[in-house]
Amino acid sequence: MVKVVIIGSGNVAQHLIVAFQNAQNSGTEIELVQVYSRQTASVAHLLGLEQLTNNLDDLAEADLYIIAVSDDAIAAVSSQLPFKNRLVVHTSGGVALNVLNDDNRKGVFYPLQSFTKNKPIDFKTIPICLESENATDYQLLDKVAKTISDTVFAINSEQRxxxxxxxxxxxxxxxxxxxxxxxxxxxxxxxxxxxxxxxxxxxxxxxxxxxxxxxxxxxxxxxxxxxxxxxxxxxxxxxxxxxxxxxxxxxxxxxxx
Missing domain, CATH: 1.10.1040.20 (ProC-like, C-terminal domain)
Incomplete structure (x- = not known):
């Protein structure tokens, strides 16, 4: 079972929450264990209160942490994570992998689509572009991506x-x-x-x-x-x-x- 934590509550984060919940319901080996949001009310309609936190120090242990915040906030959020040597990725198309803090293993999990809140979308049709620092982490990202999408690409920062x-x-x-x-x-x-x-x-x-x-x-x-x-x-x-x-x-x- 791959455990995932999502950090953020905007358009991309909310669509990812729904996509991972649908994946869980289909019996795939993935579990969305927690979502971090500064204002938990913004995502409370999507999952139970026990899965929400507004404190980075209370982040649950997971195999993958997905930072889905604005581009300008990615570096700051990644530097505040209270752990080391875990796989942390962001979802931005315009931000390089290396903006993530060096305390953790870095990657990118970029769903290439235009997201609007409250506008349902079939995540299976969305291309997901992946990047990581090593092959083992890429294999994990590839496994996770394929639970929610039928189209996955290896794309480096310049290509992205x-x-x-x-x-x-x-x-x-x-x-x-x-x-x-x-x-x-x-x-x-x-x-x-x-x-x-x-x-x-x-x-x-x-x-x-x-x-x-x-x-x-x-x-x-x-x-x-x-x-x-x-x-x-x-x-x-x-x-x-x-x-x-x-x-x-x-x-x-x-x-x-």
């Missing part, structure tokens, strides 16, 4: 940094463009729902085509008249600048192909 930057482009930036599209619709009394089938089809195409093959639109076609009309329509300077930047990027990419 690249993945995290790429994820910002395909997820965070894309979602911001959805917001701009919604604002344009609302300003012109057009239901944003009309665009949702287009959004879904664009995402679905990437499952079977490369982004280059899937690219369409006036920038791809170099339709100058349409581009100029769009630029004249956009009254907000920020929207106009984004439109021009992305149009130029698409056109320059087309020249390279």
């Amino acid at each position: 940094k690249a993945l995290h930057v790429a994820a910002v482009f395909v997820n965070n930036f894309t979602n911001h463009l959805y917001q701009i599209g919604q604002e344009i619709c609302l300003e012109n009394k057009v239901p944003f729902e009309i665009l949702k089938p287009l959004i879904a089809e664009t995402a679905n195409k990437i499952m079977v085509l490369s982004p280059e093959e899937a690219q369409t639109g006036p920038a791809k076609r170099n339709d100058t008249a349409t581009i100029e009309a769009h630029e004249a329509f956009l009254s907000q300077e920020n929207h106009l600048n984004i439109y021009k930047t992305l149009t130029q990027s698409i056109q320059e990419n087309g020249k390279k192909l």
Whole structure:
């Protein structure tokens, strides 16, 4: 039985709690023995009070400690752990393994997904990127990861940094463009729902085509008249600048192909 402690109570921590509980219920050899949170009320709806603590000195003995806190807090939290030579990992995509305190064995347990509180997600579909300092610890991380996900990768810190930057482009930036599209619709009394089938089809195409093959639109076609009309329509300077930047990027990419 692999015993796991989660340190944190944010989006990632809460989804991990649910994922490990589901794994336990399916009979896998894993046990979520404890969760640390400064405010235990934030996760009290997910597990019993006997499994919660707000004191790092009271952390239970476990095979794996998963720090799921904000990037800026990882180093400080790892330096406050009251034990040595145990396996401690963080869940960040943008933080290197070596920020963890040297008192313990280090690793990374990075689920690559966008998490939102109270939005259920099938953890089995989420890629988990693993890194450790030695092969034995990696084997343990791999065993734990495979109890909650069907997709596990060995990814070092530099590769993970690249993945995290790429994820910002395909997820965070894309979602911001959805917001701009919604604002344009609302300003012109057009239901944003009309665009949702287009959004879904664009995402679905990437499952079977490369982004280059899937690219369409006036920038791809170099339709100058349409581009100029769009630029004249956009009254907000920020929207106009984004439109021009992305149009130029698409056109320059087309020249390279």
